[in-house]
Amino acid sequence: xxxxxxxxxxxxxxxxxxxxxxxxxxxxxxxxxxxxxxxxxxxxxxxxxxxxxxxxxxxxxxxxxxxxxxxxxxxxxxxxxxxxxxxxxxxxxxxxxxxxxxxxxxxxxxxxxxxxxxxxxxxxxxxxxxxxxxxxxxxxxxxxxxxxxxxxxxxxxxxxxxxxxxxxxxxxxxxxxxxxxxxxxxxxxxxxxxxxxxxxxxxxxxxxxxxxxxxxxxxxxxxxx
Numbered sequence: 129x130x131x132x133x134x135x136x137x138x139x140x141x142x143x144x145x146x147x148x149x150x151x152x153x154x155x156x157x158x159x160x161x162x163x164x165x166x167x168x169x170x171x172x173x174x175x176x177x178x179x180x181x182x183x184x185x186x187x188x189x190x191x192x193x194x195x196x197x198x199x200x201x202x203x204x205x206x207x208x209x210x211x212x213x214x215x216x217x218x219x220x221x222x223x224x225x226x227x228x229x230x231x232x233x234x235x236x237x238x239x240x241x242x243x244x245x246x247x248x249x250x251x252x253x254x255x256x257x258x259x260x261x262x263x264x265x266x267x268x269x270x271x272x273x274x275x276x277x278x279x280x281x282x283x284x285x286x287x288x289x290x291x292x293x294x295x296x297x298x299x300x301x302x303x304x305x306x307x308x309x310x311x312x313x314x315x316x317x318x319x320x321x322x323x324x325x326x327x328x329x330x331x332x333x334x335x336x337x338x339x340x341x342x343x344x345x346x347x348x349x350x351x352x353x
Contacts, residue, residue, distance in 0.1 A: 152256040152263065155184065155195045161321030169289060169308045169324045170199075177261065180326050181289050181308065185316055191251075191267040192281050192316050196222055198291035203299045204262045207237065207288035208279045212309045215239050217288060218279045222255050222264035225297030230255025232266045235299075236277040242299060245277050262291070270316070284313035 155176035160166035164186035170179035176197045183206055184195040198204035205221035207214070219235040219242060232255065234248040249272060255264035272278045279285060287310040292302040308324050 152254060152265075155182070155197060155263065155265075159186075160184065161319055163319065164193075165314070165316070165319040166321045167287065167289065167308075167310065167324065168322070170326045171329055172323065172325060176263070177259070181291055183287070183289060185314075186319070187270070187316055188267065190270055192270055193252075193265065193267045194220065195263075195265045197261055197263040199260065200262055200291045200293065201257065201260055202262065202292050202294035204264070204291040205235070205289075205299075207290065208281070208285040209288050209309075210285065212286050212288075214288065218277060219288075220250060220266070220268070221299060222262055222266075223294055223297060223299060224255075224257045224262045225294070228257060230257055230262055230264050231297070232264060234277075247275075247278070249278055281316050284315045286310050286312075287314050 157166065157175045160168075164184045166184045167182070168174055168179045169181040174180075174182075176182040176184075176195070179197070180199050181204065182195075182197045186193050194206065196204045196206060201224060203221050203223040205219050207217040207219040209217040214237050217237040219237060221233050221235055221242075223231050223233055225231060232248070232250040232253045234245045234250065235242040236245050237243075249268040250266040251268070253264070253266045255262070257263075268281070270281045272280060288307065289309065290302040290307040293300050304327075310322070
């Protein structure tokens with residue numbers, strides 16, 4: 129009876145709670161071009177919390193750590209491609225689901241369609257959805273066994289940048305018709321800080337616009353026949 133009483137009293141004692149999860153460490157942009165490579169797309173001078181899209185990469189031992197962030201409530205992704213076109217690409221995406229979590233998923237682009245691949249090379253995953261932004265951090269190995277859907281990161285690839293809405297944790301079409309792409313192939317052994325203005329901030333400073341201005345000026349000065 130005494131043992132029963134002890135057990136009865138014990139069942140009413142609260143179990144210890146799980147230790148609190150460390151908060152997501154903010155992405156440092158002052159390291160860009162120094163200890164990690166960065167791509168920023170959006171307003172001039174934007175950072176990981178204000179760019180339309182942000183990506184960083186750095187080598188840590190046998191891994192590459194990626195940080196992604198975008199102005200969306202759905203998903204943000206980076207694709208590794210042998211060209212600048214969508215199709216046949218290894219894609220890592222951070223997806224905000226209906227439970228408020230941000231999950232890292234692996235996809236392979238089949239034409240214009242992204243197929244989820246069960247073999248996921250990501251590890252040390254963490255993500256957060258705050259201020260209408262999806263932000264995440266994860267690592268994946270530099271070298272992997274030869275496989276079509278997972279590229280070796282020690283080789284250089286074009287980086288495809290995309291983000292968009294999600295429905296019940298499933299990604300849908302990206303936000304813009306022509307998502308930005310790295311101008312040239314990216315090497316994980318070279319750290320640069322590259323800014324790409326979004327359409328709203330593209331000015332007449334681009335070579336194409338300057339050429340167009342010169343052509344129009346020449347046409348107006350010469351007159352029409």
